[in-house]
Amino acid sequence: MIEINHLTKRFEQFTAVNDLSFTVGEGEVLGFLGPNGAGKSTTMKIITGFLAPTSGSVTVDGHDLASDALAAKALMGYLPEGAPSYGDMTTLAFLRFVAEVRGYRGAELDRRVERVLAQVELEAVALQKIETLSKGFKRRVGLAQAIMHDPKLLILDEPTDGLDPNQKQHVRELIKNLARDKIVIISTHILEEVSAVCTRAIIIAAGRVVADGTPSELEARSHYHQAVSLRLSESYDVAADLASLDCIAGIEVDAEDALGLRILARDGKSIYSQVSHLAQEKDWPIEELHVTRGQLEDLFKQVTAGGAQHG
């Protein structure tokens, strides 16, 4: 379990992380979201012990990062942003170096290195210098060093950035497989990734948590959750008819198509049956009618645009 307590990080005038607290337990895959500059990477750097917080504490399985840093770091695997590695080394030499630092020797070291090479499919480039590798391979090298010691806590800063769709899929599968008995924290701004691999998501803005829940809970908090989307075949004043329904929160007209409408549900409750009933009753000229699910993207916009307005 990793506990983050009242973490604050100030850089001279600027507060990057502001009184951040959360706890992640075993088996959870946490998606850590936020707009650029929200303090995601800074938080990651503090959790991994690279930066010291201005105040607050981080505890990994009971090891305090400030007083017991080596023990805490030994439990973590970290893929820093941009997957840095020593370019003048070969993939194999680099991974052997990391394995050695992680305390493996002899046959165990060989076994560990071989295993991660297979896991992230790097065998083909094992003897190539890292600086000659493509971006996708470099990222996989970074991932390989992070999972070398089968860490209790895996922290990945934008793990699929720069990968092609197949590689992305592969990395996500890998994360899912690894996640069973681990804590995984992934920072990303690819929201589909959160729905695909995460069991929980935290959205931060201006260094504070503005949303925390499972991806579906967060989707449900979107204004568009349970909204009914419809397309008319000709112009018709739907709003006048809808005034009689009090489960409606509002109506939005599609910016590109005046005949496309979205009827927003109040409090995320289902309104489909009422709306379709009304449509039949008043005989709306309907071409298309369906319920939309809330999108994480919508909530993301809601909670991060213009400061912390809670959605």
Add this chain to the structure above:
Amino acid sequence: MGSLGIIFRRELASYFATPLAYIFIVIFLITNGIFTFELGGFFLRGQADLLPFFSFHPWLYLFMVPAIAMTLWADERKTGTIELLLTLPIRLADAVLGKFLAAWALTGIALGLTFPIWLTVNYLGDPDNGVIAAGYLGSWFMAGGFLAIGSCMSAATKNSVIAFILTVTLCFLFVIMGSPILLDAFPDWVPQAAVDAFAAMGFLTHFDSISKGVLEWRDFLFFTVFIGAWLFASAIVIEIKKAN
């Protein structure tokens, strides 16, 4: 092997993985030869010692050692590998010392490869090999002093060229601190003790006595403490600067 040894080996291997180590060694040997034979009048002096060889080392190191030292930390910060290195379960002290020792070993290898000149004086005459050994050791310690300054300067910036210029400037200052020209320039009202203290910080003061065969533990202590202090400063600078 502890993490100090692992880092030492990785760093040393990376010097030899690129042409850097070979270029450094070759240039070091060539310039050493030119200085010793052309400028130092090695043969004309008619003496079987290596004084002309050693006396140019401070000036040779002044440009060559900062060239090795400049990448020590600046490159780690520039490429972001510092984040990888310092989130591994190792102590910062091991990282600082391991990197320094690897660079110091490279200068040691280059210095060791000047052995033909030692063979030459032994062939031509009957030198005091104890004095020569002291000279080699002193020269290597002095290189360590330059490197330690370089380590700290390299930690202070992402730009290795800036690190190089800062290191050369500081090293130059420490070299000339003990030189008579500078010491004579002090006005009379400056107390002698202050001038002595100033001179005692100079590399030449310590290196000259070692290379003449005066093996005093104080001179080695000076370089050891000097290296330790600058490496300690490196660690502090890394802690402060790693955030940006």
